[in-house]
Amino acid sequence: MIIPRVPAQHRRLLPDRRLSGPTPWVIAILMLLTLLSAAAGIGLARSANAIGDAIAGRVTVQIVTANPVTRAEQAIALRRTAAAQPFVRTARAVEQAELRATLDQWFGSAEGDDPVLNSLPLPALVDIDFVGEDRAGHMTQLRALVAREAPGARIIPHAEWLGPVARLIRSLAWVAGALVILMTLASAAVVIMTARAALGTHYTTIEMLHMIGATDQQITRLFQRRIAIDTAYGIALGSVVAALILLLIGWQWSGVTSGLAETASLGPAGWALLLALPLLAIALAALTARQTLLAALQKIL
């Protein structure tokens, strides 16, 4: 049992000084940081997975033929031919307006009336998504197709330029995971120190209880209950603050609709894990306290 049942008369053996020490507050801070790190880790991992899935089988064919009419014709032909291939899931010609809208952000003209931008010879782009996992084979077939329909066009695999971003995000997710582990270990260390301090503070009472025939289990239950309740208060407080912060971030995040931000979310499994973490933390605290107390009591005859 996480918080052992102890008769009310036995509970009085320890003076009632709940929340008076630093333990609940330290645990609250550690729980807050653990939950925020876990949320960040889950969000980043989901983002990295989403990006990885999106870029793994996608290429963009860049047609740079000087004549704009020929360029447009090649793009249409390539899109149509590629879409008919069994190794292609989808083929989409990127609209020139879409390209200009993207470049507008860099030229600083939201109206699309920048004379320099309008004078630029924009390439024709065709986005192609492959079917299945045989990337190398698909690329060979696509090169042959491109050489036939749009000679001189460049094939750009998305994994080449978005891959490092995905790897960076995945690395950050691992760092967040490592932080969760470190803070869990720090929480366990706090519980161990609390248990040892409690034994030191109440050594006379413990010695007395031993002398009148109390078992290690009876004494351990007494302290385990107190430490579990104290840490549960800290965990509850840290969880509530973390929930408020996550809800605030979620509310602000919902207003961000562009680029990578769209891929970062916790998802149902992520929220379930975050909800489970405080319960796991209470169980870990109680178990750590129990083992620490039993080990310490073993040293007393």
Add this chain to the structure above:
Amino acid sequence: MVEFNGVGLRYGPDAEVLSDISFNLQPGSFYFLTGPSGAGKTSLLKMLYLAQRPSRGIVRLFGEDLVSMPRHRLPGFRRRIGVVFQDFRLIPHLSARDNIALPLRIAGVSEEDLAGPVGEMLSWIGLDERAHAFPPTLSGGEQQRVAIARAVIARPQLLVADEPTGNVDPDMAMRLLGLFEALNRLGTTVVVATHDIHLISRIENAQMMRLEKGRLSDPTGALRYPPNRS
């Protein structure tokens, strides 16, 4: 009931504080343990109430070898021993009543079943009206009586008291001794460590163990030739 044979005790690498201790305590007897300060009385008592294992020798209690006894079996034996500490060791945040009830609660006695014995014990030590007082508000004598009541509430087979009259006036000392004598008449073996030679003469048939420099002497011869109590 208690058998020590060739027992020695040392703390760490230092010389033995107790050497070649051998005696046999008979059930229902009354013993005084005397000796100068530093002779090893408290160390001997610690072995009697199972707070310390000997460094060598044989200790048998209630027919069982305690030297090799696994630790988890000790609580069961300790519940058969009452201990009165020199410094009382009352739990300060528990009332006099709760301190007295502690051994019964540890033994799993229900609140209904322990109410009667605890009430009787409070009457016996004359502290009915101070049942809910906390130890820091009690006088030295009152604390001592509570400590004695706690030691005997579970009707131990062996009662061990370390200087139980050291903190009280002579009148109170005699009253406390009367409590031990009454308990002894009920069949409990009593071992009292004391400096007070006058106290010893007040108990008829009491036997004396004297410790000097960690060795036991036997002035009455009773330990080697225990009286036939049949």
